[in-house]
Amino acid sequence: METWIEETTFFESIESRREFESPFTFLEGPPTANGRPGIHHVLSRLFKDMVCRWKTMEGHVVERKGGWDTHGLPVEIEVQKQLDLMSNEAIENYGMEAFNQKCKESVWTYEEAWREMTERMGFWVDMEDPYVTLHDEYIESAWWSLKQMFDKGLLFRGHKVLPYCPQTGTSYSTHEVSLGYKEVSEPAVFVKFRLEDDDASILAWTTTPWTLPGNVGLAVGPEVTYCRVRITAPPSESWEGRGGSEVGEELILAKDLIGSVLRNHADVIDEFPGSELVGKAYSSLFPGAIDRGESETAWTVVAADFVTTTDGTGVVHTAVMYGEDDYRLGMEKGFPAQHTVGIDGAFIKGVHEQLDGRYVKECDDDIINLLVEKGLLYREHTYTHDYPHCWRTDHPLLYYAMDSWFVRMTAVREQILSHNESVEWAPEWTGTKRMGEWLSNIKDWAISRERFWGTPLPVWICPDCGIEHCIGSIEEMTSMKTESSPNPSELHRPYVDDVCLVCPSEDCSGEMTREPYVMDCWFDSGCASFAQWHYPFENDEKFSGSFPVDYICEAVDQTRGWFYSLLAVATTVFDEPCYRRCLSLGHILDKEGKKMSKSRGNVVNPWDHFNKEGADSIRWYMTTQSAPWSPTNFDPNGVRESYAKMFLTLWNVYRFHADYASLDGFDPEDQSGFVDPSDRSPLDRWILSKVTEMADEFHQDFVSWDFHKAGRGLEVFVVNDLSNWYVRRSRRRLWEESDSNDKRACQHTLHEVLLIVCRLMAPVSPFMPDAIHRGLTGTSVHLADWPIGSDLVDRVLPTRDFGLEQEMSLVRSLAEAGRRIRVESNRRQRLPCQTGWIVGGPDISKFNDILGEELNVEVLTTESDLDSFQKIVLEPNRKALGAKCRSNLPSVLAQLDLANPEELLLEIEAGIAALAGYEITMDDIEIRRAEKDGFAAQTLSFEEGDVSIVLDMHTDSNLLSKGLARDITRRVQAKRKEMNLKVESSIILSVWVEGLELKSSDWEHVVTETRAGEHSLNEEKPPSDADTFEVDGTTVSFQIQ
Secondary structure, eight states: OHHHHHHTHHHHHHHTTGGGOOBOOBOOOOOOTTSOOOHHHHHHHHHHHHHHHHHHHTTOBOOOEEEEOOOSHHHHHHHHHHHTOOSHHHHHHHOHHHHHHHHHHHTTTTHHHHHHHHHHTTOOOEEEEEEETTSHHHHHHHHHHHHHHHHTTOEEEEEEEEEEETTTTEEOOHHHHTTOEEEEEEEEEEEEEEBTTSSOEEEEEESOGGGGGGOOEEEEOTTSEEEEEEEOSOOOTTOOSSOOOOTTOEEEEEGGGHHHHOOSOEEEEEEEEGGGTTTOBBOOSSTTSSOOTTOSSTTEEEEOTTOOSSSTTSEEEEOGGGOHHHHHHHHHHTOOOOOSBOTTSBBOTTSOTTTTTSBGGGOHHHHHHHHHHTTOEEEEEEEEEEEEBOTTTOOBOEEEEEEEEEEOGGGGHHHHHHHHHHSEEESHHIIIIIIHHHHHTOOOEEOEESOSSSOBOOEEEOTTTOOEEEOOSHHHHHHHBOTTSOOOSSSSTTTGGGOOEEOOSTTOOOEEEEOSOEEOHHHHHHTHHHHTTTTTTSOHHHHHTSOSBSBEEEEGGGTTTHHHHHHHHHHHHHSSOSBSEEEEEOOEEETTSOBOOTTTTOOOOHHHHHTTTOHHHHHHHHHHHSOTTSOEEEOHHHHHHHIIIIIHHHHHHHHHHHHHHHHHTOOTTOGGGOOOGGGSOHHHHHHHHHHHHHHHHHHHHHHTTOHHHHHHHHHHIIIIIIIIIIIHHHHHHHHOSSOOHHHHHHHHHHHHHHHHHHHHHTTTSOHHHHHHHHHHHSSOGGGSOOTTOOSSSOOOOOOOOHHHHHHHHHHHHHHHHHHHHHHHHTOOTTSOEEEEEEESSSOOGGGHHHHHHHHTEEEEEEESOGGGGEEEEEEEOHHHHHHHHGGGHHHHHHHHHHSOHHHHHHHHHHTOOEETTEEOOGGGEEEEEEEOTTEEEEEEEETTEEEEEEEEOOOOHHHHHHHHHHHHHHHHHHHHHHTTOOTTOOEEEEEEEESSOOOHHHHHHHHHHTTEEEEEESOSOOOTTSEEEEETTEEEEEEEO
């Protein structure tokens, strides 16, 4: 990081691409700095950074402007808790100006922690010049956008039903509501609504009796089956509570609920669909509480799609102002929208003389008594359920229709659906399902909030003539304000509240006052694409060059948050999509797939892993663990495994190359020592072909958003192909002291492959690849081009050799088959076999040296016929022989076991075979082939045919000596590593062998392989501190000095 800062690498990565004049625009979803960053923020910033780094390497100019979301409910809640201000009245008494100042300070509480985390994880974003939603410039742009909506007739005033606390005078968000759920037991009632012009009542059920004075309609399911029943007998003596029904009285309710609702014997006298009830009128429960006005549908039955028969009566009582479904239905059907309850939570005057002025939750019992007096209560019962309470006062919340300002999103439904379809969503179903289906049922957007800290709603209303005016700029507000109004010091409350405007209407001299609301903070962030540039007041070119945005990325829970608000604002203001591509991330969970929470104690602190395994390992683990849109189970052991498996392996490969390159004075830029790939060994050409195969797949996975597949493929290449095969098979080539074409070819190959690997890895894990790349070239990998190429940069990958890849694949499969043979035959890997044979398959003789060493055979040759290594084995068909021989079966089996299989088979084929006096036919035996004694084989099947590997498993003193030499070499090499000796360091080696004679040629092998400058074998006795091991009954001691 320090090097990047010193060299301004981030800045240079942008500036170096300007020649291509191809911007790729990214919009940062702004975090709020009043809370500490967590592991989930690392996940989202990883995928933001990864794509931006990748596109930079492809040649695009990728400027990344940081941002801070500084308004919203979490900020107010935090400050309220700090100041112990538990109501709007308390805030006003404290002083709105002082309160908002505290909010402004609060949003920067953890800014430094965010900066540190951002830098530590390597997320490149400009945090020195961020956009900030509380800045006047940003607010002015947001005002301008609302003005465009206002001018298009998309901004209107209405009601929104919200959870509301009368004690604090505050409506609550979903987040606040979730803080205060309690289990309560409350009265629930079955109420009789008497039909007009019909001697029957419709039964409806409610758990909120206080809403009954506000009833203006009943909703039924048009496809639901209802019954008309006649009471035939009084209720049983077990009847509890108030209410009842007269014999002969007729009631209407859903057929499926008769058994659970009625407590009287009754006869079903009619059955019909709910559609036949639609339009029927009934008498108001509380005449005069609601003014019918011009409504033609008040106190009638209407159809509604939300009616079910899971509980209640199948009939829903509708009080327009006290339920979200109620309000929507009321607006749709034309019910009168009037409050029976005041903002203080008490019934307003004129509802009923026994209820007026009283707090509604204290009136349930009286309302039930009033229903009893009128004969309108069928029965009551106690209903236990979870109900939201105010987190400040512990009072139950009321669902209450609040005055609100809306953006008429229903008017642009087709446009926003079209824009959504133009977005490249990852995953695709986020756009078509989650977002698309939601937009298909889009509702008008309530953008006003009864809050203090936020972007003030720029709407002024004249109290004299009622005209509404939306301000779109500071200049417009200044030009319209009254002479006595101050110039606000900033565009927040209470300063803008003091500004009055001159009414623009002719013949009106009124002073307009601002609506006392702030705007939904999602509207704030939805303006980010243009407000970050203070458009349209400045930076026209920057905005036009970055809109629509090329890429955004946040968690899936932003689908109906930021993703939606960006799309909604862009549609209503510009009639364009806001972004072209959107990656929707899954949530991060603990290792067991559970949600992280402080109460569970499973929250992961990212710094724990930054400081142990490093940011590269965390980033790599998060990338490869699962698809970006799937939940990620974060297992700390997985991070450690990534560090050990991927990064230590890569670093060891690099050190292997770098150490020998340093010893040999290797210069990749020296053309005189360059070996053309066509002149290199098949092993070199194979790894060059494989790195190209991997790189192309890696790129395609990036294009299709399958970053997890890309990372896994690269890891398999580094660990299996590069380290475990190529480097392991090439070590001896670099051990040679003298210079040679083969040695230089190996160095060039490693250099070229490592460069490609680093450049592919750089977007995912930017630190180690940069360190390696600097060691290889002296320059940052983040200034390098994408090796696959693009429309802007050239492709720099080696040529594929498909035939060579297939041949090497066969070689490696045969080597693995050889290892399996040894395991199954209980023969240790380092004990050589005298001979190995390849039977069948293509000619791979050019790899005989490699395969011979892998198989650990002295001679490797080919054989055309597998039969020469096999013998015939005859096994009994016990079912057939049992039926034929019965009690003599043991004798037959014994003779079969002693018989010569080949001779017996000839006799069977000649029809003259007999065992224990019984004729033996082909039906009595099963023939299989097995390896002859002293041989072991495995066969691999391919589309082109079978290929077998056969090993001679015989052992002699020469083979035992060679095997022991290899075991000694491995032990000594491990000791060298444990002692942290350099590759070129020479040692003094003493070895003592007891139980086997180590041949002189094999001893020389040990001396050469371990770089033993001085050495001795079996001189005197081993000291007590010598390392000792045993293999196949032979004891070996050794000492290194």
